[in-house]
Amino acid sequence: MAVSEADVRRVALLARLEVTDEEARSLTEHFGKILEHFHRLQELELSGVDPFSLEGPGTPWRVDEAKPWDGRDEILSEAPRREGDFFVVPRIVEEE
Amino acid sequence: MELWQLPAWKIAEEVRRGNLSASQAVESHIRRMESLEPSINAIITPMPEEARKRALAIDEALSKGADLPLAGVPVAVKDLLCTKGVRTTCGSRVLGEWKPPYSATVVRYLEESGAVVIGKANMDEFAMGSSTEQSAFGATSNPWDVSRVPGGSSGGSAAAVAAGYAPIALGSDTGGSIRQPAALCGVYGLKPTYGLVSRWGLIAYASSLDQVGPFSRDLADLALALEVISAYDPLDSTCVPGSRPRYRDALKAHDLKGQRIGFLKGYQDFDMDDEVKEKFALALRICQEGGAEMVEVSLPVSTGYGLPCYYIVAPAEASSNLARYDGVQYGLSEEGKSILELYLKTRGKGFGNEVKRRILVGTYVLSSGYYDAYYLVAQKVRRLIADEFTAAFSAVDALITPTSPTLAFKKGEKLDDPIQMYMSDLFTLPVNLAGLPAISMNVGYSKAGLPVGVQIVAPRWGETEILKVASVLTDAVGSPKVAMGGEG
Numbered sequence: 001m002a003v004s005e006a007d008v009r010r011v012a013l014l015a016r017l018e019v020t021d022e023e024a025r026s027l028t029e030h031f032g033k034i035l036e037h038f039h040r041l042q043e044l045e046l047s048g049v050d051p052f053s054l055e056g057p058g059t060p061w062r063v064d065e066a067k068p069w070d071g072r073d074e075i076l077s078e079a080p081r082r083e084g085d086f087f088v089v090p091r092i093v094e095e096e
Numbered sequence: 097m098e099l100w101q102l103p104a105w106k107i108a109e110e111v112r113r114g115n116l117s118a119s120q121a122v123e124s125h126i127r128r129m130e131s132l133e134p135s136i137n138a139i140i141t142p143m144p145e146e147a148r149k150r151a152l153a154i155d156e157a158l159s160k161g162a163d164l165p166l167a168g169v170p171v172a173v174k175d176l177l178c179t180k181g182v183r184t185t186c187g188s189r190v191l192g193e194w195k196p197p198y199s200a201t202v203v204r205y206l207e208e209s210g211a212v213v214i215g216k217a218n219m220d221e222f223a224m225g226s227s228t229e230q231s232a233f234g235a236t237s238n239p240w241d242v243s244r245v246p247g248g249s250s251g252g253s254a255a256a257v258a259a260g261y262a263p264i265a266l267g268s269d270t271g272g273s274i275r276q277p278a279a280l281c282g283v284y285g286l287k288p289t290y291g292l293v294s295r296w297g298l299i300a301y302a303s304s305l306d307q308v309g310p311f312s313r314d315l316a317d318l319a320l321a322l323e324v325i326s327a328y329d330p331l332d333s334t335c336v337p338g339s340r341p342r343y344r345d346a347l348k349a350h351d352l353k354g355q356r357i358g359f360l361k362g363y364q365d366f367d368m369d370d371e372v373k374e375k376f377a378l379a380l381r382i383c384q385e386g387g388a389e390m391v392e393v394s395l396p397v398s399t400g401y402g403l404p405c406y407y408i409v410a411p412a413e414a415s416s417n418l419a420r421y422d423g424v425q426y427g428l429s430e431e432g433k434s435i436l437e438l439y440l441k442t443r444g445k446g447f448g449n450e451v452k453r454r455i456l457v458g459t460y461v462l463s464s465g466y467y468d469a470y471y472l473v474a475q476k477v478r479r480l481i482a483d484e485f486t487a488a489f490s491a492v493d494a495l496i497t498p499t500s501p502t503l504a505f506k507k508g509e510k511l512d513d514p515i516q517m518y519m520s521d522l523f524t525l526p527v528n529l530a531g532l533p534a535i536s537m538n539v540g541y542s543k544a545g546l547p548v549g550v551q552i553v554a555p556r557w558g559e560t561e562i563l564k565v566a567s568v569l570t571d572a573v574g575s576p577k578v579a580m581g582g583e584g
């Protein structure tokens with residue numbers, strides 16, 4: 001299946017990735033080859049096959065409860081932009 | 097004999113007896129690391145000062161009677177395992193100078209056992225790659241021939257152990273990322289059963305496949321490291337509760353009488369280097385002479401379709417896991433007039449080529465209209481692969497395959513052809529898809545002096561079985577040698 005540069009740019013936007021013109025060209029080429037490789041899976045008879053899930057000893061349920069974390073300042077200190085205890089981002093809600 | 101040539105168990109024994117200080121052991125390895133790093137580049141962040149301080153603390157604790165199974169043992173950890181207060185990069189620019197506020201459970205377990213982290217090992221960005229060339233911090237060289245790759249993605253960990261920076265290192269394995277570099281660098285590398293080892297503090301790539309595991313040049317060291325890191329951890333909800341065996345006991349096996357070992361039917365016809373085939377045939381003979389009944393098995397779906405199945409499932413999970421790198425809470429952050437612009441620029445600048453490729457593939461196969469055609473199909477093929485292994489293990493106790501179809505290849509050779517690069521993991525990928533444990537171990541060297549590995553696979557929770565077979569093979573071929581870090 002042919003993949004166009006426009007397809008790649010559409011998916012890149014969905015994935016929140018800025019790509020340069022050169023990257024878009026090379027990604028389009030590789031993307032096409034990779035998808036072609038995937039089509040081999042159509043050779044297999046898959047009707048009635050359940051999708052994979054891991055069997056065997058399971059992991060236990062646990063109570064969903066908040067526990068104190070004493071490294072709050074260390075986490076906040078890694079913020080690229082911070083005001084007090086808040087992460088700063090560009091304006092999200094437009095003014096009326 | 098230099099201290100950096102010793103196995104970990106020997107260092108720990110001498111340190112516990114007081115014949116050697118942890119500081120002496122650590123110093124010797126730091127010097128070894130510093131002398132070879134200019135040509136190998138196995139370490140992103142060396143930690144000599146932190147290591148010296150830890151070593152002093154261990155000597156102090158021992159003088160007060162502490163019981164430490166890895167007393168004074170230097171270790172390298174792949175740079176996707178969080179280390180409190182020490183930069184953790186995942187081989188990427190997107191994390192910037194991020195310093196985690198906690199250490200990964202496996203790092204904590206090592207440290208509590210007396211091990212000393214000497215550096216954060218190089219890796220393909222976000223563990224995506226088979227050559228450690230896709231690191232934002234430059235490629236790692238194979239210590240057996242510096243013009244060649246060490247394999248990947250845990251290439252820094254494998255090279256560090258092969259070259260004698262540390263007798264033990266930790267890596268992670270999503271599709272072969274421990275076993276393939278172990279083979280190409282000529283060391284042991286074990287990918288545990290999915291659910292055996294805690295992943296708390298492991299930076300996620302593909303959560304249904306990722307496992308942490310050890311590298312070593314000595315089989316007893318590998319078993320010892322596995323005992324330390326595999327203890328149950330309630331912080332990882334996929335870590336299965338319960339006690340683990342004393343893995344070192346498996347190494348008492350010196351024959352394979354009563355064991356049935358499977359090997360791939362028609363393996364001679366696979367596209368492989370001749371010297372890989374020769375050493376694989378040698379491994380089969382050793383198992384047979386050791387008393388094992390050798391059984392031909394057929395795994396047509398795993399070998400024929402494992403690769404496309406993996407390259408749908410893993411990127412799909414990665415596209416979701418890597419959505420968190422958005423430039424808001426930590427790491428790299430570019431300026432943007434809107435939040436969308438901030439995301440696009442931060443991620444566009446922060447991620448390298450292979451990571452972008454996989455995020456795009458993953459986003460595509462999960463996107464509206466394509467989910468059924470790709471992701472759902474891949475999950476069904478994954479079911480067939482898991483069932484195929486289950487059926488094989490009804491007839492055999494373990495399987496043996498080559499680890500990598502090729503010897504260590506030249507740097508740059510496969511960088512422009514993703515599919516060729518992906519082929520490196522043909523024999524290792526299906527094991528992750530089925531959640532099984534497997535080891536790669538060295539069985540000899542090519543005429544040009546490059547290591548050759550074989551892979552041993554067992555049913556889930558079969559680490560003991562794997563170590564038995566590895567023990568018998570090691571009796572015959574000897575333990576791996578230390579690489580000297582020169583030209584081939």
